[in-house]
Amino acid sequence: MTKRATLLMEAEPYSSASGFLNAQLAEELSQSGYTCDGFYRQHPVPGNGLIPLATADRIRRLRARPPADLAVYCDRGLAMHPPGRELASRTLVLFHGLMGSPASWLGTPAIDRYCVLSGYMEEVLTSLLAMPDWSRRRCLEPRAFHAVSRLTPALPCVEHPDGDPRMKGGELPEHLRRLLEGEDVIGHALQPFKADWQAVTAILLNLNGMALEHGLGRRFRLAIVEEDFAQVAQAFASKSPESEAAQAGLDAMGLTLEDVLVPVGHLSQAALFQLFRAARFGLAYNVFPEPFGFYVLESVFNGCPVYTNGIGNNRHALPPGHGLHVREGVGMAFGDVGAYAEVAAHIFEDVRAPQANAAACLRGREHILRTFTREAFSRDVEACLRRLEGPEPEPLAFETLEVQPSPLVRGMDEEGHVVSDFAHVTLEPEEMRLLGEVRGHRAGEVLARSIPQSELELLQGLFSKGVVALRPAAKPLR
Template sequence: MSTRTRLYLEAEPFQNASGALNAWMEEELRALGHDVERFNHHYVNAGDSGIPVATARRVLALHSRPAADLAIYCDLGLGIRAPSRELARRTLLLFHGFHGHPATWLGNPLIDLYATLSPYVHDTVTSLLLTPDWSGRRCLDPRGAANVGTLVPTLPCLEAPEGEGRLRGSELPRDVQEALERGEALGHAIQPGKADWPAVCALLLGLRAQAREHGHPPVRLVVAAQDFALLQHALRFGFPFPAHALAQALQAADATLEDLLLPVPHLSQPALFRLFREARFGLSYNVTPEPFGMYVLESVLNGCPVYTNGSGNNRHALPTGHGIVVHETGAMAAGTPDAYASLAARIFQDLLAPAPLKEACQRGAALIRRTFTRAAFSSSFRACLSRLESDAARPGWTFEDAVVRLSPSVRRLDAASGRFRSDYRDDQLSEEEQALLPRVLGRSAGEVLRGDTRLAPLEALFDKGVLALAPPEAARPPRPSVGAWAWYPPDSAFLEPSLLRDPGPR
């Protein structure tokens, strides 16, 4: 008898990068003999958001079917219907990101396995499930934290080097080719809704100044048309974010948005890859933490280096010296004027002497081809399915055994000032929090409590996302994806007080 499996996924097959992974997952299930039924999209239509008649009809239809053996959700797919034993005997949640319905999955005993797309998300999900109640000496969901697995995503372009044709979009506009023919140095940042635009524009203004000073052709950034329209709106109306400082900077540089940015519609993957091969650099200075970082990997694979603040898995996507340059300073975090001037100068020098970064991209491309293969995806996905059929994992340890670590979301923390920047927030530690931090890092929860630690500053360090709990080392399961992300910092790296320094660019 075949296994009945239902997929509750926001993206349809090959609708976007998430949809491509969804399609491969469905192919794997069918190859294993599963009888697959798929449900896509959270929102039925605009009118349904007021009075959800269509949603009620859909929910009724879902409950009219007998329970499946397995239900697989993505984070946004949780909006289609909350997990229930009436829907399926087992439930797996795949994190394409953290945007979808956190109150539905955090601490939910009906989710049997959490599947993540990178060790970074693995550790982040684990830390959230182990959110501590120090007074009650308990965690939110230690059972859930023992049921977190990692998939090895594959890249569409490893099977279709010119770009996956099923990922629909437009051709590269003529004005991009004309800019290249005029000798302009083009960069790219086509991740709609993700960029830190004040940072990106500060970089571009710095590059504009460098180009003028050295008599170099203009440097412009190819961006999504919707982001360009958003920036225009913000400059005109101060909404959805204040843009007064940007307007002043543009005026001081005698520049317009069109001098810095070149908008394009949503591109097909073949068109995007043509842009990558022609572009001189990519920017991924994002406010949204990347769960995997397919965009930066595809850029490197096509020979175009990427500069990034390292948000999310972007700082772990490849090792140092493989085409992704992670650069974020304290001045950038603090919004200091001219904080991006040194990076703009570095990018400009790399434009003049591109050979080292080209070689770095070649090393990165070779590593990508070895690591993010379809075979690795298949093996890791099947391993997750096997875990589902085993008995539910028991923590095997108590709250007192859990170990205090730096949160995996922390990007930089300056021990002298107490300033920190993370994927969650930017903030300043109090003097008491600052003094407490090195005393608790690497210690078990029991040791911390026996040390008569004041709970208020301790809880503040967790609530600010600076500290997290991890299972004791002996209880941590081995990574399910042997050979993938061998460069990712081991958990013990987050326990070392020596990390409390400015890591600098890499």
């Protein structure tokens, strides 16, 4: 008997990386016997963001239909209609990120299964669902450790090494083609609105300074999206405090912003892959925690190494020695611009002796070809649907869960500086003491200490800041 699925998703099929996965998921559901009805974009017509007439009409149409067997949301699609049994017998949410209507999915029983695209996101989402309430001795969502499924994404480049023609975008512009064929060293950072421009400009300035010092006779230039270039140019034109040091550095070398940054429009995958194959390095020093990271994987796949601060899944996307360089220190995270000289020095040496990076990227390509396949995605979707229909496991007892560093934490020093995907913080001495006392202990052991209410609130604050999280105990209770 044919089953019916209602899809409520932000990205239309093949409109972006998210749209690619939305389309692939719809195809897998069809192959599993579902007839799929797709609804896309929170604001499907102009003006709906201010006066939601189209949303009202879409909700009317959805509620006029009998409940579907399955509702499939993406994270931002949750804004289209509240999840509930009046819409479907079962509800599944695919998280491309965590930006969509968090109050509609955090701890709501209307969602039967949560799906993510990386081990990093699996840990982060689980830690959010398992946010402890120490006074009530329970997690926000008791099902937290059983309700999340990981789907291994099928990367377009695996089936289409020269770029998937269904992914929209323009051709490689002539001015960039000429630069790639010239003498300058071209890098790329084409993730709109994600870059940490203080880090990026510091790295570029150091690279060009070393080029002058060594008499290289070439500039280091970075291809970025036009929207980012306009934003950076505006900051320089307005002489914002953040741009003053970078402007002084450019002036000292006789360079302009246009000499180091190359604005580029939205590229098709074919054009993007051409850029990757000709570029010498990629930068992903970002402020946006990457949930998965198509971009860095596609760059390495095409032979271009990427250097990153490791935010989000960027520090987990590939094994070490596979073309993805994670370089970050506490000083960088806490505003020491001079610390980026070390990153630039590594890039400079790697550009001058590229053989090791070429071999690493080849290992990365082979790993991607083995891992991110349509077959793997199909298996994971099938397993997720089985779990959706199967019996629900008993929740883990709160007392057995362990206090461990949060998956958001990228680094921490002895002085209490915490480098985090959420927010960099400096812990107070009392917080550091408490962290040392509870880390690695089960919740039941922590509660057995009969700590005062003030200390319990301090502990709750460590969870709220994303410093620690609850995880299943590594060993059974004795």
